[in-house]
Amino acid sequence: MKIVIVGYFSETSKSNIVRCFPQDWNVVIVPPGKEMLHHIEDCQVIIPEHIKVDHSLLSVAKQLKLVQTGAGFDNVDVPACTQLGIWVANAAGVNAQAVAEHVMALILSYYKNIPFLDTFMKNGMDENQLDYTGSELKGKTIGIIGLGAIGKKVAAFCKVFDMNVLAYARNPLVQSGGLVKMTDFDTLVSTSDIVSVHVSLNQQTKQLINKATFKKMKNTALFINTARGGIVNEKDLIDAVKNGDISGACLDVFESEPLPIDSELRNLRNVILTPHTAGMPDGRKFHKKRYDFFINNIKRVENGEEPESKLNQL
Secondary structure, X not given: OEEEEEOOOOHHHHHHHHHHOOOOOEEEEEOOOHHHHHHHOOOOEEEEOOOOEOHHHHOOOOOOOEEEOOXXXXXXXXXXXXXXXXXXXXXXXXXXXXXXXXXXXHHHHHHOXXXXXXXXXXXXXXXXXXXXXXXXXXXXEEEEEOOOHHHHHHHHHHHHOXXXXXXXXXXXXXXXXXXXEEOOHHHHHHHOOEEEEOOOOOOXXXXXXXXXXXXXXXXXXXXXXXXXXXXXXXXXXXXXXXXXXXXXXXXXXXXXXXXXXXXXHHHOOOEEEOOOOXXXXXXXXXXXXXXXXXXXXXXXXXXXXXXOOEOOXX
């Protein structure tokens, strides 16, 4: 069984990942490029990061049986895979706990001024000159866009902090389980103190959050995105922060990744950034629970069974 993992990984990350897999499997971790294409020719499984799995790539992968992604799968042409008899599966819900915890960490870091206070202390500044504003979470309203596994986990955490929780879901059949108050998109963005995005990236959600959306938000609102960068018009977000249309932002994902060194986001005082690590709690680009799920799915396909969390039907 040959598994090709495509992406940019440190040597430590590679070692951590390879150790998860059975020793008799051939696990190859390569960056995008010519070497990747060479390995894809005879692999049975591909786990793609930073590449598109489209007709062009699939034409090379003659022995491919499974395309396994993390939670997001916007980089995979599912119909093309189906046409060729290749399973596509994601790992829906596997990283829900990790991402939801990261969201709470960002919220608390923002309202408790953790990055600022940490820098203040380490720079040895005069504590008598300390000046900042902060806030408690109790009584604040968070609006959650998308109520899947992650959205529901964030809602549950926020309830523990005595927050009011609103949610909007494009699918009218989504059940809140009484955990939150369901509402429409405009009401959510206009009445929430915090707006957190938890939808997948597709044609319906691409740049869902834009200039018009930010104009509807409170000028005291905090915007959080740990989903996909393409859901937000990044230029509009930067303008909204600079113009005071919103109070600030906490971001783990970006339109272009890795985030360009010259991005204005890096210089905005009221923005907290993390490098797309919300779903990787065990270390840089590593989450054992995620790889355990991958291995189980690969074994299922190897045994002629359907993968869990399948995205197509063969």
